[in-house]
Amino acid sequence: MTIPRLTDAERDAALGALSGWTLRADGLAISRDFRFADFSEAFAFMTRVALLAEQADHHPEWSNVYNGVSITLTTHDAGGLSHRDAAMAEAIDRLL
Numbered sequence: 001m002t003i004p005r006l007t008d009a010e011r012d013a014a015l016g017a018l019s020g021w022t023l024r025a026d027g028l029a030i031s032r033d034f035r036f037a038d039f040s041e042a043f044a045f046m047t048r049v050a051l052l053a054e055q056a057d058h059h060p061e062w063s064n065v066y067n068g069v070s071i072t073l074t075t076h077d078a079g080g081l082s083h084r085d086a087a088m089a090e091a092i093d094r095l096l
Ligand SMILES: C[C@H](O)[C@H](O)[C@H]1CNC2=NC(N)=NC(=O)C2=N1
Pocket: 057, 058, 059, 060, 073, 074, 075, 076, 077, 078
């Protein structure tokens, strides 16, 4: 399935509406690092993100070390950022 990439203006608007997310140097992904009290809280968050991802059929690139979770969002089907990344970032932030 082909999904359109955000234009530079759309990307800047999307980033402006998010807090804590940064654009990767190549402009093709956004990332945010999360920190929790302990592993249990971090993994509970990951579980909730996983359920969101399945619902949206849009999946994060992520890693976890103890109480930290790093998430990168990009749209493989678009070869860069799409509205799906912005929507997923907003949905993830609403879990906090
Ligand atoms: C077939 C299925 O809809 C696609 O492969 C979905 C699944 N999850 C996805 N997740 C992400 N991050 N990008 C995609 O392009 C993507 N595509």
